[in-house]
Amino acid sequence: TVTTIGSIVARTLVGLVADRLDKRRMAAVLFVAQAAAILLYLVVHDTVPIYLAALLFGFTVGNVYLVQSLLVGELFGLVSFATVYGMIALTGQIGSGLSLVAVGALVDAHGYTAPFLFLAVLDVVAAAAVLFARAPAPETRRRPERAAVIGSRG
Numbered sequence: 001t002v003t004t005i006g007s008i009v010a011r012t013l014v015g016l017v018a019d020r021l022d023k024r025r026m027a028a029v030l031f032v033a034q035a036a037a038i039l040l041y042l043v044v045h046d047t048v049p050i051y052l053a054a055l056l057f058g059f060t061v062g063n064v065y066l067v068q069s070l071l072v073g074e075l076f077g078l079v080s081f082a083t084v085y086g087m088i089a090l091t092g093q094i095g096s097g098l099s100l101v102a103v104g105a106l107v108d109a110h111g112y113t114a115p116f117l118f119l120a121v122l123d124v125v126a127a128a129a130v131l132f133a134r135a136p137a138p139e140t141r142r143r144p145e146r147a148a149v150i151g152s153r154g
Helices: 001-022 023-043 047-110 111-130
Strands: none
Touching: 001 023, 001 047, 023 047, 023 111, 047 111
């Protein structure tokens, strides 16, 4: 519940200012904050700190998806948005499904520390990757097809 509340509050607040912020930096901050929340789960054991970790994790979860779509639009344009975002969503869903099995196997074999550290490292790698993301060169962007105009002759 606390994670969900954090997600709703953060998405609302970030949605108000997202268009004025650098999307790559915002995504990187979210990934690093998510890594911190994951690491907090490993080191805190009392009720209030666990709730705070869940709140921080909630702040990041919803906004990662929000910023992801904004980045795709900014980097690839609206003409390519559906294709690029569709591929990202597909690979994300496959990764989400497979990660449940992988993390579960790691927990069974090593306890919670190894998989949580692994997930935190992945968040930091994602932060670095998004900071280096650049729009493709103009000549490689998909160009919109010329729209037919009803009643035109040419």
